[in-house]
Amino acid sequence: MSRIAIVDQSTSEFTKDTSLSVPELACDPCRKILEHHKDCSIEIDALILSTTSDIQYGSTIISEYLGIKPTISQRLDNLCNSGTNAIVSGYSLIKSGLCKTVLVVGADIRETKGTQLVWDISRGGFTAPIYWASLFAKMHMRKYGTTEEQMASVAVKNRKNACLNQNALFRKKISINDVMSSKKLVGPIKTLDCSYICNGASAILLTAENEAKNYTDRPVWIEGIGSSTEAASFSSVSSDLSSIQSTKKASNMAYSMTKIEPKQIDIVELHDAFTIMEILAYEDLGFCEKGKGGKFVSQNNISINPRGGLIGTGHPLGATGVAQTVEICEQLKGIAGKRQIKGCKRGLVHNMSAAGSSSLVLILS
């Protein structure tokens, strides 16, 4: 069967404040992509909007703003991994033969209701994600001796990476001491251990294999897809609190689809909603042994979160999975500018939802 290509990608600047609506935000990266291909009379068969913001038939509104009439238009949500879910949906629409070109756009505003898990009655009053991050952190510290300094060093690394990313929300280096002395919110999680919910939009253009050459000399191929839904309620998601089951399952599924092993991955965008989540992801994605994540922060073999991750770049919920994918595409194409990691050939995107309720992993080449 033929492969699915990502033939173009674009992202907006991520911001704390905006006067734009979700459809307006979404148009920015879409317009850039359409502009790139204006000479080849591009036809968009489907537009899929990923957002956690409460907007009805937003994909239709965006289509009109863009002046396109896609056959299929849909809005998709699965909280923080809406973005990669939308990419999977676009992949399927092409693979099924219904579409040849799909524009996937993720967009969100800081005020989205997706930041509080009020829909999930099993979480009781603990609707803010920081509560579960705290539990994961405490368990990892107790069980494996992971330190607050190791967590802090994730933030230091990702903020440093973000300095080279002109679209990132935070473009100033911070020190371990800055993180350690930032306000303790829910112990041991401090302000600078957290990603920041912000405004932003990212888009990618997917095509069938035989269409890809019309758009680019260097398509990025979606080689592997892995996904897993565990449960909604926190107690069911992570019974042992020291790993994310959905991430393990999703990555194993993606690895087995591609027959690629973790050590063959050169570059990773992983879901560092909190610093502890990056450490857990190292382990659950198979980059290091269980329990060794704290020490793995300082490794240099694989480039992890080169754009700055969620912590450095900001986290516009519905856009994040698409933004992560945009970064891997730019890196694989060798057009990541100052952030360019030399010689990377295989990339992985890890996008998670609500304490690991579900995880989605893409392997790109």
Place this chain on the structure above:
Amino acid sequence: MSRIAIVDQSTSEFTKDTSLSVPELACDPCRKILEHHKDCSIEIDALILSTTSDIQYGSTIISEYLGIKPTISQRLDNLCNSGTNAIVSGYSLIKSGLCKTVLVVGADIRETKGTQLVWDISRGGFTAPIYWASLFAKMHMRKYGTTEEQMASVAVKNRKNACLNQNALFRKKISINDVMSSKKLVGPIKTLDCSYICNGASAILLTAENEAKNYTDRPVWIEGIGSSTEAASFSSVSSDLSSIQSTKKASNMAYSMTKIEPKQIDIVELHDAFTIMEILAYEDLGFCEKGKGGKFVSQNNISINPRGGLIGTGHPLGATGVAQTVEICEQLKGIAGKRQIKGCKRGLVHNMSAAGSSSLVLILS
């Protein structure tokens, strides 16, 4: 390429009042389907929730309520045709090879924000759908001599059909006079010309062709899919106000995919949000000539809206497209009870969004 089967279907009773949440409503038809197949250790690879209600990661919450752990879980919205869009998404996930079984559930509550098009700034103050129904009706009356009585007879027919549907909201016959003397809301549209937004949920189970026999002796096949997105703003959707362009395009796409002509269709569920919309759909789906829809109401060759349509059954926005599909499946399988249309072999589902902003057509056999 192998076909995609609908192997089971279920719908809840549609109601005016409910104390249930969207996930709770959604569980009812899903549980019935899972119960039917409890002996064959059913594994759901994906759960897709169609709803216009503002609920984050609802598909994950529903999965937990049902005790299933699907690989992929997504919530999808495209206003009133969210339901058939979710079916197309499920179809693609199977056709792409990513999934073997997909549970599609549509569910909505009466209080959904989807009833007002407040997101669409182009509609100004005219955010209620009845305004555009009024414009369509006036144009059709002026251009083709369609009468208010002909529109009323759509309501009479659909309410009559609904009397045989135990899940329908309205199970009492009405007369032309009842419709004509009901309160005029926005001329010429009267109360009984309108569908009623209500609570309800419907679900279908999709499988790959080679899996279908494990679930049923009589799978229903998705033979044709047609979809079209015109625009969000009303003025761009229907420049001539006497037809729904997106419905024309979507049905032509579905007919050409199947090489089936309108006259070969035995049974239809079409989107009668208002009586005038059924008349327009007759024409735009190709069942009669443009302008002849008013007279076509009294025909008996094709069974149209046998469950009672949106007008008789009620319109739980995100559930409607799935509920329409459930009806066609039951009819094709010969299990529609008192409503059973004898000898029907090919069915069509027509599901529309916001004044024809987009339309989706499925052809089933």
